Amino acid sequence: MSLLLSLETSTTVCSVALHENEVLLATAEVHREQSHASKLAVLIDEVVRWADVKVSDIKGVAVSSGPGSYTGLRIGASTAKGLCYALSVPLVAVGTLEILAAQMNKTNITGARLCPMIDARRMEVYCQLFDAQSTALQPVEAKIIDEQSFVTELNEGPILFFGNGAAKCREVIRHPAALFVPDVTPSAVSLGALASQKLLRNEVEDLVHFEPFYLKEFMVKKPSTLNQPVPNKLA
Template identity: 65%
Template sequence: MALILSLETSTTVCSVALHNNGKLVASAEMHKEQSHASKLAVLIDQVVKLADIPMSAIQAIAVSEGPGSYTGLRIGVSTAKGLCFALGIPLLSVSTLSLLAKQIQLKAILDNAWLCPMIDARRMEVYCQIFDSEINVLRPIEAKVIDEESFRESLSDHKIIFFGDGAAKCKSVITHSNAFFISDIVPSAKELGFLASEKFSRNEFENLVTFEPFYLKEFLIKKPADKDSAVANKIS
């Protein structure tokens, strides 16, 4: 086990946590859109000061790898890699959807239901994945446009809990009796550090040179129809 600093920037919430041997030491978070670039370094400084430790004592940096906001993931990963290079320590990454599933599992309200974390991908699209109650992967990660038929086959045989910042907009569309929704669940560095500690013990480190966030979908910039049109439209 080790002293691990964790950064979570995949959604509108920006959070930082420090874990020692898998136990939370200090944490801080900011619930404000588009604050990651200006506030991530501030949160890191707050957490290190709260823990009363020097940066040189940190043994690894963990980061949420995605999917999620293109801009948020890019900021988190670039900051994490910069700290790893500066401190000469390894990088750990955790799937954002696995992280969300773990957060629900820790709430102990599963009742053998399947878990479907959802991250908002704009309009009626979400990034999602299905796990069992032990966080075993049942379905691969996908970018899914939600309609009345979504998950119908799975819901016919299993209770499924939907959660994450993409789930709220799906509640009025997925109306099967086996569909349950939990609100106000966002990825958190508090649980990220717990999962990262497990990966540290297994030496599951990332290559600092080649590691990139898992965006799932490319960052899209549409050319304007004419010179008077908007400069760009983007999905993040």
């Protein structure tokens, strides 16, 4: 029995899946913002119970490597690494945009190229262009969207835009070859399918040095000093 546990935490959706020899056994997910810290362990317990296996039977753990939510990626990576250390099993990482492209590839009957987008606040997205078979055509980038975005690529043919960063781009990218698909979020089921193939090829991560691919540095605002009490200085 070769069980692979997959954890997808890169967006507001938190999902877990369990595969055996590439066959899906169980999956569970929660569509609620800021739920990863409280729900990820619960979802892991649920899929293990539903599949009627033991945690000790797991032979590998897969995690989405980003880009995406800084907090979500940290929670997923730390949980996955903890399980791998405890069970002495390998860690497999798959890019979030690659996961999204693989999901859309299954339903893409248009033959259009694929452009998954992850929201990066304001009018910026993390994105990557793939062909209709989910082969990457460009590297991952953080892109500020305006009226000229993807004009060259769209002049060459249609592109499907999807992911939680695509909706806000719909009113800006008005090219007739731009097609938008709503409500597409990365899933642990697709992550597990891709990770199963990577595990067979022994494409695993170094547990000590693995870190999610944030693409941009996480910005922490310093607290304002205005209206802060001034400490008493005793003579």
